[in-house]
Amino acid sequence: MSARILIVEDEEPLTLLLRYNLESEGFDVESAARGDEAETRLKESVPDLILLDWMLPGISGIELCRRLRARPETEQLPIIMLTARSEEGERVRGLSTGADDYVVKPFSVPELIARVKAILRRAKPEMVATLLRAGDIELDRETHRVRRSGREIHLGPTEFRLLEFLMQSPGRVFSREQLLDGVWGHDVYIDERTVDVHVGRLRKALNKHRRASDPIRTVRGVGYAFNEEFRLRA
Ligand code: CA
Numbered sequence: 013m014s015a016r017i018l019i020v021e022d023e024e025p026l027t028l029l030l031r032y033n034l035e036s037e038g039f040d041v042e043s044a045a046r047g048d049e050a051e052t053r054l055k056e057s058v059p060d061l062i063l064l065d066w067m068l069p070g071i072s073g074i075e076l077c078r079r080l081r082a083r084p085e086t087e088q089l090p091i092i093m094l095t096a097r098s099e100e101g102e103r104v105r106g107l108s109t110g111a112d113d114y115v116v117k118p119f120s121v122p123e124l125i126a127r128v129k130a131i132l133r134r135a136k137p138e139m140v141a142t143l144l145r146a147g148d149i150e151l152d153r154e155t156h157r158v159r160r161s162g163r164e165i166h167l168g169p170t171e172f173r174l175l176e177f178l179m180q181s182p183g184r185v186f187s188r189e190q191l192l193d194g195v196w197g198h199d200v201y202i203d204e205r206t207v208d209v210h211v212g213r214l215r216k217a218l219n220k221h222r223r224a225s226d227p228i229r230t231v232r233g234v235g236y237a238f239n240e241e242f243r244l245r246a
């Protein structure tokens with residue numbers, strides 16, 4: 013699983029606990045301790061799910077939730093609200109702000125993770141699937157194996173992550189910058205031409221064994237996409 017989760021929480025020990033547990037489940041975790049900080053960050057990039065504390069400095073979790081629902085980019089973003097026991101009476105208000113679920117503190121971490129997975133399974137089935145299939149290509153996230161028409165394809169770790177990232181959103185065109193963020197991470201400085209090098213290697217490996225159509229489409233002046241005819245089978 014490589015779904016990105018943003019934790020917005022001002023209790024640092026809780027953030028650390030959640031980060032530790034979510035990362036060991038294979039999620040990419042980011043965190044913000046203030047509502048306004050989270051809002052700024054969400055305008056730059058949208059994660060796959062947010063764990064949002066109710067009471068926060070800056071902008072409250074409720075207000076942030078409302079604002080996120082009002083923006084087309086985050087209208088559908090899965091949100092789980094974290095509320096303190098004393099606020100439980102207001103849970104109806106919490107749900108009417110558009111949160112997908114809410115969890116009352118103190119909560120059991122395994123239960124929270126189960127809810128995270130359940131919501132992601134509904135919202136983004138390709139994010140939690142172990143096996144991604146598109147056309148004649150099969151990518152197994154657990155064993156890190158890739159096959160094309162049943163034949164094993166050997167990929168380096170970066171090419172594997174690149175293929176996984178592209179296969180999650182068939183048809184969508186990603187700029188080199190978006191691929192850098194999604195595959196290499198936000199805080200890494202790498203030249204955008206590096207993306208071309210790895211896409212080249214990935215292409216070569218995928219198209220090696222047979223004269224099949226190239227599943228990766230180059231969009232001139234924009235970036236790359238995984239061909240739509242290789243759309244995931246449900
Ligand atoms: Ca709080």
